[in-house]
Amino acid sequence: MLKVGIVGCGNIFTMHATSCDHLENAQLVGVCDIKKDRADAAAKKYNVKAYYDYKELIDPEKIDVVHVCVPHYLHPIISKFALEHGVNVICEKPMAIEMKDALENVRIAEEKGLKYGIIFQCRYNDTSRMIKDALDSGKLGKVISARCTLTWCKPDSYYSLSDWKGTWDKEGGGVIIDQAIHSLDLANWFIGDEIEEVQAHLANRAHTIMEVDDTGEGYIRYKNGATLSFWAMNNYGCDDPIEIRLYCEKGKAVMSYDDARIEFNDGTVLSTSQQSDGIYYEGGKDYWGFRHIRQIEDYYKAVEEDREPFISGKEALKIQKLVCAIYESGKTGKTLKF
Numbered sequence: 374m375l376k377v378g379i380v381g382c383g384n385i386f387t388m389h390a391t392s393c394d395h396l397e398n399a400q401l402v403g404v405c406d407i408k409k410d411r412a413d414a415a416a417k418k419y420n421v422k423a424y425y426d427y428k429e430l431i432d433p434e435k436i437d438v439v440h441v442c443v444p445h446y447l448h449p450i451i452s453k454f455a456l457e458h459g460v461n462v463i464c465e466k467p468m469a470i471e472m473k474d475a476l477e478n479v480r481i482a483e484e485k486g487l488k489y490g491i492i493f494q495c496r497y498n499d500t501s502r503m504i505k506d507a508l509d510s511g512k513l514g515k516v517i518s519a520r521c522t523l524t525w526c527k528p529d530s531y532y533s534l535s536d537w538k539g540t541w542d543k544e545g546g547g548v549i550i551d552q553a554i555h556s557l558d559l560a561n562w563f564i565g566d567e568i569e570e571v572q573a574h575l576a577n578r579a580h581t582i583m584e585v586d587d588t589g590e591g592y593i594r595y596k597n598g599a600t601l602s603f604w605a606m607n608n609y610g611c612d613d614p615i616e617i618r619l620y621c622e623k624g625k626a627v628m629s630y631d632d633a634r635i636e637f638n639d640g641t642v643l644s645t646s647q648q649s650d651g652i653y654y655e656g657g658k659d660y661w662g663f664r665h666i667r668q669i670e671d672y673y674k675a676v677e678e679d680r681e682p683f684i685s686g687k688e689a690l691k692i693q694k695l696v697c698a699i700y701e702s703g704k705t706g707k708t709l710k711f
């Protein structure tokens with residue numbers, strides 16, 4: 374039985390705690406938040422000990438695994454502390470704001486022989502799996518062009534209610550690093566090749582009380598010739614479905630929120646919709662990609678079996694590199710070549 378601790382008892386906490394609760398090979402033993410009321414409420418609900426300083430919870434005598442569910446700028450700091458003290462880490466996306474911090478933690482995890490996982494739960498959606506399987510089996514051929522769009526609504530109040538969102542130092546960006554990171558990760562994973570060139574434009578068009586991007590647009594070219602175009606904004610009037618479209622050698626694939634459809638050039642069609650896992654996440658929000666439990670299950674098994682988790686820190690460096698490149702290109706106006 375793995376002993377588990379969670380640092381950060383905010384919005385995403387319930388996805389992690391409920392997942393841990395449902396999995397047989399793990400037991401939540403402690404939760405931590407600097408906001409005492411949040412730590413106390415979470416501890417009471419799960420009947421575990423509350424901590425207010427992560428350094429007291431993250432101790433290999435107390436826990437085998439820590440879930441890092443805090444503001445972005447703290448991800449690499451708390452992950453590094455845990456890895457250096459011999460505790461396995463599963464961290465919410467993004468693994469860091471800066472590439473150098475992400476690389477450092479991948480190195481430490483490897484040196485220490487610890488499992489370092491990063492949450493990108495949308496890779497576990499039934500829709501994503503169907504498309505990835507069709508690509509991996511060769512049935513769709515390789516991706517020639519991909520595009521993804523995100524039009525969501527995060528009004529000024531979304532930022533005014535948070536003490537870290539909307540700031541360069543604590544969130545590290547806006548719509549790209551926080552929301553579009555999932556669809557960019559999926560598209561990048563579907564294409565599955567090395568990035569050659571990144572061009573991006575960023576803007577804050579509609580928000581008055583925050584400083585980061587609410588709009589991002591760009592074009593990525595891969596070494597195998599594939600291209601990815603994206604457009605993301607969180608100043609739209611509602612949360613419309615995220616859409617990813619792939620034009621491939623042997624057909625086209627479309628993913629729109631919870632539905633996916635592949636039309637092969639030979640006329641055959643494959644489609645699927647997201648199925649519920651039947652788990653109720655009390656107090657949870659309806660995140661696109663309700664698949665934390667599938668990723669956390671794989672991660673716990675990876676710790677037990679001493680193998681790499683499906684989305685390891687090393688694997689997550691691929692989307693980290695892309696997100697960092699989008700910000701560098703967007704801020705400097707330069708095309709980045711790799």
Ligand SMILES: NC(=O)c1ccc[n+]([C@@H]2O[C@H](COP(=O)([O-])OP(=O)(O)OC[C@H]3O[C@@H](n4cnc5c(N)ncnc54)[C@H](O)[C@@H]3O)[C@@H](O)[C@H]2O)c1
Binds near residue numbers: 382
């Ligand atoms: N995978 C997803 O789809 C998804 C969805 C939502 C959020 N997230 C990620 O989860 C993370 C947390 O987001 P959230 O919406 O829960 O934020 P939040 O602000 O609701 O919660 C963060 C919590 O961390 C606590 N905290 C801050 N500093 C701390 C410290 N030093 N030690 C202990 N606790 C500390 C805060 O008090 C707060 O309760 C972010 O990285 C976010 O990107 C992921």
